[in-house]
Amino acid sequence: MGETVRLTVSQALVRFLAAQYTERDGVEQRLFAGAWGIFGHGNVAGFGQALLQAADTGEADLPYYLARNEQAMVHASVAYAKTHNRLRAFACTASTGPGSTNMVTGAALATTNRIPVLLLPSDMFATRAPDPVLQQLEDTRAGDVTVNDSLRPVSKYWDRVIRPEQLIPAAQAAVRVLTDPVETGAVTLCLPQDVQAEAFDWPVEFFRRRVWHVGRPPAEPDAVARAAEAIRSARRPLLVAGGGVVYSGGEAELRAFAEATGVPVADTHAGKGALAWDHPASVGGIGSTGARSANDLARDADVVIGVGTRYSDFTTASHTAFRNPDVRFVNVNVARLDAAKHAATQVVADAREALAALRSELEGWHAPADHRQRAEEAATSWQAEVDRCHRAEGRDGLPAQTAVLGTLNDTLDDRDVIINAAGSMPGDLQMLWRARDPKTYHVEYAYSCMGYEVAAGLGVKMAAPDREVVVLVGDGSYLMMAQEVATMVSEGIKVVIVLVQNHGFASIGALSEDLGSQRFGTRYRYRDPGTGRLDGGVLPVDLAANAASLGAHVIRADGLPDLREALVEAKASETTTVVHVETDLYGPNPPGSGWWDVPVSEVSELDSTREARRVYDEHKQQQRHYL
Template structure:
């Protein structure tokens, strides 16, 4: 018999002898996760999910025990952003499940692939207000791409396969699997999972021809880049398109790094805390080429006055985004990279490009702040430079988040993990955990604030437990800084509930968790602090006291056009 024939015969024999071994639903779940290539699961055990925890030992999955389920969901979110594969989080029913909700919403708003698995009370108890029963399926309906309640143990492999396909396919997002306890316990022979792939719609050739015509006719084109580029892993196509055409480029918060932020064509982030050069370019452009962005209000300011003289070409993987907020002259739905590669027209925009470059140089940020205190933007610029291209910054939410976006350098979008859509305070540390597990060779730096770190400070225990070399930079202004800034500027300095001057000694807190820590408060300590932060092999926290009156500039006031930027006064 030929080798080929032998192989066929062996396969026939295998199939004839193959009988699905009846096992518990929980074991089916674990096996299905293994089949999907899952390596890490972030979770916290409890009553209804105990069958799954019973099935975990002996599997190839590494479970990361967090100290709060929100930490699990946010770590899974970061893991998904870095790997491009669904991050997995696991929690029990009731409060375990509801504690995941913020993390699921975070993933939904930023289109992050995630599979969240929740225990549920046993099927006969569902709907009886049983102990730790909550309708997590109903609660999460608006914040998931899809969700499942497992009704038959045998369906588990198929449900998991479909959940992963949905989470990673098309425009990614979170998918929930709610697993009643009896489904995890019950023994069943598995039904075969159905393979399912969400295919991108073919790129419309006619629309591309129209787009090429608009590009050829443009004299003041601007490329407006969002997080969809990173999701599509289309950075190379984007850079090629920008460079072929010499297009001045602006990015949303999530789009940062799609083109290196020190690239000569890059004008900075646009929008509320965007750069002067970016906002002016968008205001003056005659063609706005939007790639993987969604005209979010933080980016557009007052929508009616956004890019008022521009025709719009909108490329997005999700057809529902095209024309949702701003009508596009040409909409191209589908594979972003493939579409960009087929845009071949060349605009005559030399003078415009030079003008944008001059504007960029003349309005570049200043770092010569008066005084001797630590100036956070300068610290972040220097830290980013010292950390290099292998660094991943995970941000919390507040002033420091905007300073990172404005002053750090990113050469790839996966180097900047930030809660853009939901703005989740408490994202930074769990995201650092997820990022380190996803990319252990990266230098992962969490930049947080004194408000944000307290939202998930318990995850320092997780950092310590797994000896993750997370570098935490805590910018402490003893205030809820962004809220204080808005109260100062837009609420007549009526400072209401923003004072955090009774913060604990954060360095002492970190040390109590077993994490090396130190504090600085003077400008001449910055370079030594950066060196120590980057040189230390294990986890470390650098606590930085900064001026509580420092604000984020520029700032576009709410309901204003992006050209109405408030600037710093020194």
């Protein structure tokens, strides 16, 4: 059998993870930057002991980081991996029961965004000797079901290691999926608490240094020829740049393609910054929260070139963005799932490689001059709208949220990172943010998960310590998950957090109003004894004081001039700094040009709902299958 070494399952797993590397374009790097964890029964004497032993003896290099919330540590891991273009990752260990199920939301976010993260939830006893144990789910249908089965549907790979030797194939399968550009996402290895501490004679070969080569699937020549033929026929082409451009490192090829062909480029949230906002071919964000410039071009486009986009409903404005009855799609994607969408001409390949191949195949061809001129004029007109929104005033002396974004955009440098997730700010950012570098725009919008922002700031700063990292978070998301401020402080990791306080949910409030539900249940208010509703006075919540209690330096900004000064001070600080600013809950908002399909009650006693249903039915008539 060869040489063996006797270790526990946890000790073996730590050694294995520390020996994994990725390589792309000749650059090798450690796959696992470390392990996040919160210890409890189930992992404190298993994986926790293994991490301690590795640190004390130097037998494996897998640094441990203490999180304050299990969901948050998954978010931090996702942000780290995204910043590294999915070539590096973290492991996350949690205790049995609620500690492990707390990771479900983070796993769903990782898999939806297709970002690698390794989850190591502790599990019940494999022997079932003390059955039932504390926090065990007793399922009358099956004896082998535990709460960790809830991670199955949100994981790209899931396994339960009930015998030590099972770890050998399971660990290798886990890393295979984590390093696969198509299949990556959350990977879950459930570790029963007794198995974690069980010893086994492991083959030394299991711990050798392994390099996982992340390839660039080339574009099939015939597929490139078919795609080029479709593009040459276009009179009004539009390219939609998605996250695949960024993950492939294809920004330079995208720019070269746009300059060689003159095809206008719109972007998704994940693709923003792949082409600088002020490039002549850039026409802004597309879709439900997109810029009018991009959406007007999308409406008339006869050939849409999707590069690295999965065409979410926001990108397609719920299948109403592309209205040309003869529109055709050319899709470039490493995943056939996405390349095949909308009955497209498919190029299944790495985005960078495919763009280079298409540019070569299209040599000498240019989009019509009148179309290029229209795109440039639309982009220029939209930038004037952006300037207006950046100066917008709210009510009662409070700044509009769009003006806060304008102040941030003016104050941050070209390499500074802005982080956001759910609510109204992603929509405002997609319309109004001016990005020159894709790594400066970090907005999670595939899962649109409230609470992502603060934890993500931690992960991004760990991945890019040379960049200034600014978390933009509303009071709703902050209240859901702010605990990792304490982690930033304890680790000495400096992040700037801009906390926008508007005493409610701006996005859902506006959506509720548009859909005839009158902002019901979307404001943070006392319950009014007269109406019985939550529409009384404003709650005396002091989130700035809360941030200070977690150890952050806090600056209260009163209006935009104060905000600008506070941002300068925060950037100069060496410690995590929270800038608190109040804004107007009611806007004004940027002018929308896209639609989102959110069904409205078909019958109602409320006039507001009936009117909203009338408008909804009008939009539904424009919805179509792209066949």
